[in-house]
Amino acid sequence: MTPAEKRELLHKDRERVWHPFTQMKDYAERDHLLIEKAEGLYLYDADGNRYYDTVSSWWVNVHGHGHPRIKQAIARQLEDTDHIMFSGFTHRPAIELADKLIEIAPPGLGKVFYSDNGSTAVEVALKMSFQYWQHVGRPGKTKFAFLEHSYHGDTLGAVSVGGVDLYHATFRPLLFDAYRVTAPRISRWENGSPTPEAAEHGVAEALEAVKRLFESSADEIAGFIIEPMVQAAGGILIHPAAYVAGVRELCTRYEVHLIADEVAVGFGRTGTMFACEHAGITPDLLILSKGLTAGIMPLAATLCTDRIYEAFYDDYETMKTFFHGHSFTGNPLACAVALESLRLFEEERVLEHVRTISEALRGQLPRFEPFRHLGNIRQLGMIAAFDLVQDTETGKAFPSSERRGYHVYLEALKEGLILRPLGDTIYYWLPHCTSEEQLHDIVDRTCAVLERLGYR
């Protein structure tokens, strides 16, 4: 576009658009980055500058931008049905996608309920779990448990089970009461993984907290919601698989639904198709979005066991219907895209490639060791992170007013790299299509940024 067009668009952006999760005054002097083209692993701004999309456009992109097969799938679907309602009516893309999701999901899940984004899919899971206990004669089970540092979305039900005070505390008077549980705390990392002692200690302590809660209160708890393996927005906190396995066991023993929010970690991001596979477990409810459509358009799904489904299945007059729905539920275009993405997973052996790149990413971690102030260097699958801390031994943080992560973000842009730190946590959340060569280039550039900011 011309410089005049660019100026005009940025002017309108400032005049008319309120961006998500953004203090708009941060952009009083500076512009939002105007993206004109997205292709593969790259975004291009209006001046033709190229950036690595190392955060998969907010953790959604899978096969890279502009994949020709995805484009064709949309075009094909548009020839049949654009959007039709999904109550009383059904269509091929939604049916085939549901069938495929059940096929690839952890065994034991039977039904798929569609919605439009992670927040709504979380709300579906909470409401299903709540109503289930009403129907099976346990009406006292009306509460939920969640983990500190958890993030499950921004609608008020999802906020009620959110553990990041920065996002959630303001809305306290609008939230329902829920139990906040200690998450696994990992004190020491080696080669990107918790040391065995740190893992054991962190898991034991965190499971003990769950057990204590369930012993005293399982009678009133409908479900326990977790982000299996990685708490994402809370700071890319990687958990040992033993924790997820232990939670499953406790939920079963104390009759509490395990609700697995795999919105961020599903579809191969952690190295397995679903993060629950690391622990070899099946949740009672599984929540999917983001990567579901390869990151191209909104769609979400809440999967549940047949046992949960059957508690709602009765004559209409018994009033056990699950009265929930959104206009665009099961949108044919989004379902067609999701199906094509899953075909690509198979035909292009995406998970094999993910394993290769995950190993390569792990192999790059030692390059961060020589830097000062880099703590908790950790990795799982296509995800890697470290924290900028004053003291790596004690974990003492920098004063938040220094906004160190934010400065890394700004400097990285100059290096053609999109890093989107969470506070002072710097991370990669790589698309599956990343090549080894691109990975090396990304790490080179990251090191250059750290170097320039004085972390060597």
Added chain:
Amino acid sequence: MTPAEKRELLHKDRERVWHPFTQMKDYAERDHLLIEKAEGLYLYDADGNRYYDTVSSWWVNVHGHGHPRIKQAIARQLEDTDHIMFSGFTHRPAIELADKLIEIAPPGLGKVFYSDNGSTAVEVALKMSFQYWQHVGRPGKTKFAFLEHSYHGDTLGAVSVGGVDLYHATFRPLLFDAYRVTAPRISRWENGSPTPEAAEHGVAEALEAVKRLFESSADEIAGFIIEPMVQAAGGILIHPAAYVAGVRELCTRYEVHLIADEVAVGFGRTGTMFACEHAGITPDLLILSKGLTAGIMPLAATLCTDRIYEAFYDDYETMKTFFHGHSFTGNPLACAVALESLRLFEEERVLEHVRTISEALRGQLPRFEPFRHLGNIRQLGMIAAFDLVQDTETGKAFPSSERRGYHVYLEALKEGLILRPLGDTIYYWLPHCTSEEQLHDIVDRTCAVLERLGYR
């Protein structure tokens, strides 16, 4: 598709899919209607049967299905950017759409915040209103008021301001407290409109209820949420414009945000671009979805005044950021579709056509007069409705166990007509592309259905 394919798809549908707002046991013997093709005003099932989509696929479709211009807009956008994040980044379709929405919206709205569906856009409005009062030193304003019979979505915040007990009562323990206000009750209709006396009485009574509430409690009320002109899911309840105007006045006087949920009624459905125009008012927050993308894919927007926006605009350290966002916020594909739809509105003079068809629809209403048990025949724009009642004088309902609306639905399908009654309320919610000829055919078929079910 072949009969075998159809059987297999319907088998998988029954095995794997949990449909929204559906008692799945209703489909134990009967299949969901498998739609294979959608074109213009018609849906075609797997056997090639054609149906009029008289409910615009759950109130979303605008220009008909499969509009070539919409298809082209998606294809064009896919060549530039599929999806990119919207925090720190921006792109042409989202900017141009925001600019256009502010241009056509009631005057005085300044900023656009995107999300994915009506529920999330309602949650955005509630959270913005709530946080606004925190920022301007009125922290006691933490509650919301809503109308009886209202429906604002299915996430728990939206359910908290929902007034349809069938959908909302189950979840009581998870909802925040809110004030339920009497809606206008219209006792008599003539030529599809309230009689002047009925309108005056209904409006006065309902405004008095708002006034009483505000007098006693405005100090603790952040916002009052309404569906302007038509309460849709609550039973296609049409309100006089004087009610909406009166609510605006009271909200201003008592310093309560007026939140207008135009998810269902926006974009021409009531005959004007936005329903608020009937009353000549501007709400503090305006919620849009459904018709925003011409009903093709998920997208929503919450518009607010600059005054609200400015209460959040400050140095980062003051912690006034609106921490809300969804991964697919401002999805470029959906924004491109919405822009193209608004271009069609202008170039094809859609609102002029809507006025013509609305008049023609009004002209058809007398055809329902000779039937027995048809009460409250009413109409606004492309929307018309009547209730099946035992006694049209007293309004006495049929026993709900008779499921009369449901029988109309089943019979109408045989007549090539998709009617989706709300309980015993039968209604049209016509796409803007409906022609006069199609309208007559739709009414002919509806009369045939009523005839066969013994209402003559």
